[in-house]
Amino acid sequence: MRDLAGPLKGLLILWMAGAAAIHLYFGGFGFPEPITMRGFHLLVFVPPLFLLYPAFARSPKHRPSLFDWLWALAAAAPHAWVMWNWDVVSDRMEYVDPFTPTMAVLAVLAIVTLLEATRRAVEVGLAWMVLISLAYMRWGHHLPGVLNSRPFTLDEILEAAWLVPTAGGVYGPLTGIVATTIAVFIVFGGFMQGSGTGRLFSNLGAAAAGRYTGGPAKVAVVTSGLFGTMSGSSVSNVITTGAMTIPLMIRIGYRPAIAGGIESAASVGGALMPPVMGAAAFVMAEITGIPYGEIVVAAAIGAVLYYFAILAAVHFEAKQAGIAPMPPSEIPPWREVLQDAHLVIPIAVLVWLMMDRWSGNFAAFCATLAMVAVAAIRARTRMSWRAVLDSLASAGLTMAPLAVSIAGAGIVVSALTATGMVVALGGIIKDLAAGSFPLLLVLLAVAVLVLGMGLPTTPSYIIAAAIGVPQILELGSQALGLSPAELLLPAHLFIFYFAVLADASPPVAAAAFAAAAIAKASPLITSNHATRFGIAGFTVGFAFLYDPGIMLRGGLSGIILATLIQVAALTAICAGYAGYLLRPMGVAARCLLGVAGLVAAFYHGVPDLLRLGLVALALGLVAVPQWLRSR
Template sequence: MRDLAVPLKLALTLWLAAASAIHLYFGGFGFPEPITMRGFHLLVFVPPLFLLYPARKSSPRSRPSLPDWLWAAAAAAPHAWVMWNWDLVSDRMEYVDPFSPLMMALAVLAIVTLLEATRRAVEVGLAWMIIISLAYMQWGWLIPGVLNSRPFTPAEILEASWLVPTAGGVYGPLTGIVATTIAVFIVFGSFMQGSGTGRLFSNLGAAAAGRFTGGPAKVAVITSGLFGTMSGSSVSNVITTGAMTIPLMVRIGYKPAVAGGIESAASVGGALMPPVMGAAAFVMAEVTNIPYAQIVVAAAIGAVLYYFAILVGVHVEAKKAGMAPMAAVDIPPWREVAQDAHLVVPVALLVWLMMDRWSGNYAAFCATIAMVAVAALRRRTRMGWRQVLESLANAGQTMAPLAVSIAGAGIVVSALTATGMVVALGGIIKDLAGGSFPVLLVLLALTVLVLGMGLPTTPSYIIAAAIGVPQILDLGSVALGVPPQELVLPAHLFIFYFAVLADASPPVAAAAFAAAAIARASPLLTSVHATRLGIAGFTVGFAFLYDPGIMLRGGPGAILVATAIQVVALTALCAAYAGFLLRPIGPVLRLALGLAGAAAAFWHGIPDLLRLAVAAGALGGLAALQLARPLEGRSRC
């Protein structure tokens, strides 16, 4: 991002702050017509990207060039036209009314500027995926076999990609959910940071975990999880919290790559943690028509288990290396934590409103207003006009890249649907699975992880869900013996978890690479450590489909057993990888413990109580063996 000179920087700050404030206002008092709202959203957030992000490394860093201004003007034109002609766009019959030459020219302008904005501000991989999708619509009829599609005219391609508000494309429902609910939540998250809630989270993590073995690492896990609920970006979460926690972890004895892995694993998990869970969860609510509150409840145990596994991994690593807790001088007293405790009230209000089935945008609006009011109760948290302006502008800077990435994902989904590629790709994966539901899930997990190499979490989830969820519903209803409608939410959570984990999984892991830069460690090695510390994401992802108790479905017994299986399995896996339980573990017992943990986590073909007994017996037996061994034999078991 450019470091702009003061006049232009101030102008863009005011522009983004005003755009965020208008989104917040609409969240509380009602939105205009859908097409008008989507046009306004793209009009205010796409053009600034050309002024904020340079085209090339050699481009000016302190000012936009003339081509940048031209790009910004070109990006504004199609969305301004849509807003001005909203009644024409709303009333026209898609694919029936003529798509005029003017509309075609504006569609080309909208798509080209969107591609360039995506390349600059988001990911070049997403830009290429959009291009490939458009090319497939144009020439897919030339491809023989299962990938063959019907011919499309240029007008059909442009209309499907741009102006079909009820289906996909730039102005589709995905842009609609970002322009409404997600935008207001981003504003709320920005106000949480501006009010000092981040300081509350940091101090709470240090006060709660700093006195224990490996204190800085546990502080990083807790703080990053709390930050992740409001930041919306795993990379920004790494940069924000990792600048403090990674050097602390290295200082007390963690290897740089391990420290970076801990931070990146904890940061990506913020998108899994209720009550916010990131943009993809709101898209999930829109796509599945399942209330967001129900999604939050279903994901709660899985999110806790994810962070439980990271804390276990951190603890055994610290015990193995004999690390000390944080220095007493670095641990804030509880009275300092209490000075910011009132900032929890707006978060509690948000949760209460959503559990009471108020709309997400209205709940976030009320929580944002409450945040400003509650923060004013103490001088140290009071937000003046500068802090309010900065929070609104920061929300705008977060929303702008998200706006283009979701619009781009809409083009890809539109192309996949119109050409039948969704069915073709799903059929290929299903054929490779050979009728085996576990193999299908493994193939889909790999597909999502591969998509995540070049795409942000939300577009990756959207595209993978379009391909994979129908296959899960089809094959899973037979394999599990349940109606397809009962698998809708588990299937989407499965895809969602792996889309989140892609940010920390090798070979390309954006969050891990950011952490590696801070730790001055190998990016690949850092991502390997992040993946093994985030192992719960893999086990819980499969458990959503096989163990409904993990989603708080069924009676107390089913919930307790499903949770207990994950707890003992994850403890066994973490201890086996680190080679330490109560004391160091020898290679044979280490392998046995790892196999027992993997069997409990993934071998769903045996009874649940047997899975629990396998992992619990292995853990208990090894712990008893280590306690019984004489001192000279402890290092060999």
Template sequence: MRELPSGLRYAILALMAGAAAVHLYFGGYGFPEPITMRGFHLLIFVPPLFLLYPAFPGRSPARWPSVFDWLWAIIAAVPHAWVLWYADAVSDRMEYVDPFTPQMMALGIICIITLLEATRRAVEPGLAWMVVGCLAYMWWGHHLPGVLNTRDFTLSEIVESAWLVPTAGGVYGPLTGIVATTIAVFIIFGAFMQGSGTGRLFSNFGAIAAGRFTGGPAKVAVVTSGLFGTMSGSSVSNVITTGAMTIPLMKRIGYSPAVAGGIESAASVGGALMPPVMGAAAFVMAEITNIPYSEIIVAAALGAVLYYFAILAAVHFEAKRAGMKPMPASEIPALREILADLHLILPIVALVWLMGERWSGNFAAFCATMGMIGIAMLRRRTRMSPRAIFDALANAGLTMAPLAVSIAGAGIVVSALTATGMVVAFGGIIKELAGGQLGLLLVLLAITVLVLGLGIPTTPSYIIAAAIGVPQLIALGVDMLPAHLFLFYFAVIADATPPVAAAAFAAAAIAGASPTITSVHATRFGIAGFTVGFAFIYDPGIMLHGSLVEIVSAVLLQVAALTLVTSAYAGFLLAPLGVLLRVMMGAAGLATAFAHQLPDGARLAIGIGVLVLVSAWQTVRAPKRRIA
């Protein structure tokens, strides 16, 4: 992002803050008609991206936007202003039946081109190229053989489907509607949490809860990043926020730069898995599935806890093996620091309660945001000045702008895949390769989502994967919610897996380490993302579904499996492990997690049995080592 001159910078920040304030108002008092809301949302958030982000970093002007940047911004506003002005006519027209006029064609092409350029600059070039590939497939797909063959689309059909089909997909489709309503208000709530000092509360709590233990700074990073995940929908911003503090601390007590970056990125990525907010993709899930958001966060809660349990276990074993020390007492805040900010937890409690009572997400977030402002006023250290409120609104707007274009791009992809029948065709290819075997289908879908995650952010990656994969899973008897949670987990952890891992690359920059090596460490610390993802399908107790025995059994299976695997790759349980024991424990952990053909009792016996045997072996041998 550019460091703009102060005058232009404040003008854009004022625009962002004003737009966020309008979204917050609508969240509490009702949104206008869908097309009006979506037009306003895109008109406000797309044009400023050309001023905030240079076309070519290092070659474009670093401070002041060029003439071409201003032209891009002005042109990008035109199609959205037209839709907003003629919102009633756009809402009333019959898609693919009423004429798609030359004026609409020109505006649609402008909208698509400017959206692609904004996505390339502000989000990921990979997502822009994916959109281009899908549009090209609609144009040339009728020349392809076999299952890839499509009908012959006219140019007007392609542009109309990509731009102006608000009931099905495209730029003005339902996905943009979700972002412009519910997700926007939650982003504003997260910004006010940060602005009020809730981030300080989380950071201090993490230090007090984990700092006094072995490998304290790393455990602080894990706890703090998980808590920050309730505020931030971006793993990269989570890394930057918490990593600036935790990565230097981890390096200071002996972690290598790549390992420190890997721990932070794995913990930050998991923030999107942590209720009650869970990032933008979870709201999309609620909209797609018609499952109440409160039910989704309940089903996801245990999985998120297990994800962070695995990272903490891995950090503990690594620290024990290396003989690392806790945080210095002088760097651990006093308990009074937490008590001074503890009132800030009340709006979060209110948010969870309102959503549990099945209030709409946008109204619950509106009430929680207003409550955060009011509660923060109770004490001087948390009281938000007018400037702090302005900054929170502006930060929310700056977060929403790139998300707006990325979701609009994902809408084009989904529209193209649906119109061409590629969703069915690609799903058929995967289904044929899987041969009706659920396990193989899950592996293929997991690989697909991880590949998608190489070039596009979590939310559009999840949306595209859900369009392709969920029907296949349902056809094999998987319920709707576990199917979506499975794909959601892999879309999230794709941000930390090589070769392209946005969160790991951000952590590597802070740590001064190799991005590739950092992403490898992030993957091993985030191993629970893989095991819990499959557990949603095979062990429904992990979603709090079933009897108490089934829930406890599912949790124990994951705890045993994750303890074995993390201990094996760290090379430490109660004492250092030899190669043979590490291999045995790793194999036992994988069997406990993935040998679903065995009864749950047998898997649990393998996991707990090996842990008990190795612990007993190391306990018996400990006196001999001390004598030696």
């Protein structure tokens, strides 16, 4: 980012603060027409990126060039046109009404400027992904087999990428989510930072766990998980808690991308953690007719295993990176922590409103106002007008890169939808599985992750369940010897887990992208780390179908055995990846633990005791010599 000075810096601060304030106002008093809101969101956040971020390393670092101003004007034109002609856009029939030459020119401007803004402010890999998606629409009809798509004209490609707000594209549902709920949560996160809540979390983490290796990061994991089970939105959770936890983890020594990955994995897992589990779990109860209490009980062990794996990975990562406990002089006394304790009240307000089924944007709006009011109780947390302005500007600067990231992801989703790849997945998966139940599950997992690139967890789960659950019930009854009724809940939990994990899995991961914006790290690298920290979601997802003990079904011995297999397997996988168990490990030991953990977690073709014995033996072969050496 450029180091601007003078009037331009002040103007951009006011611009970003004003844009964030308007989003906050809409969150409390109602949003305009969806297409108007989405156009406004991109209008206020895309053009400033060309002034804030240089085009190349040799570009001016303290002022934008003439070409940057031209880029900004070009970026503003299509979104201003959409806002001015919102009724035309809303009323037109997609792919039926004429796509005029004016629309075509504006579509090119919107796509090109988004690609350039993404390249500058976010990640060049995401820009390439968007280009490949558009190229697939243009030339996909030349590809063989299942990759073959129908021919698209240039106008159809431009319309799908830009002006089909119901299915994807620049103004699709992804941009709508960011422009409404997520934007207000980002503002709340900005006020949390400005009020001193970050200091409270930092002091609390240091006081509670600063004496232990990676302790503050472990507190961050638990905090994100607890809040996530209430909020039900992984991205909102990343923004709210990540504004505090990510800088804390970076400060104690974690690399930015790793800190973002930890926060993403922990925030995503909130939707897996009883007692709330997000909106999708309530939908599951409605679809299956299974009481919600039974779903919560069945999901309990899996959720605990998910967070066990993150904590284990955090511990091994800290040991391997040499992140030492904090010096006693830097650990604050508890009386200092309690001086900021009143700042948890706005967070409690947010949680209470969301548990009471108020909309997320209204809950975040009320919590933001409560933050200003509660912070005024004590002089050390009282927010001046400058602190309020800085909080709004900080929120705006966080929103801008996220806006172009999600708009680019919308183009990718639109291309997948228009080419028929998403709709055809059910038939393709069934043909590719060729009667193999394990292969069917792998293909369904991939399909759900693809769906999750462009849809929130709940609609992604609904669509994937409609495609995948009947196939699981059909093949699973034969492969596992269970009735469809016995397989119903495991099948839905399998789909549900991967719908949740999609928010943190590459290539398009909304939660990881949000965390990367806070950490100022690469979104793709951050999402890769989020995936490996959330590895338990993958192992537990398959265990729902193969290890019923995970769902508290069967006798006590079966429940204990299934849990021990997962604990041992996840320990081995996390240690192998980090390269540390009791001491740093070489390549051979890492491979041994990684392979043994993966086999124990995913290979269900052998007896359970053999799987447990295999991974326990591998852990023993590595741990015992390390323990003797340390003695």
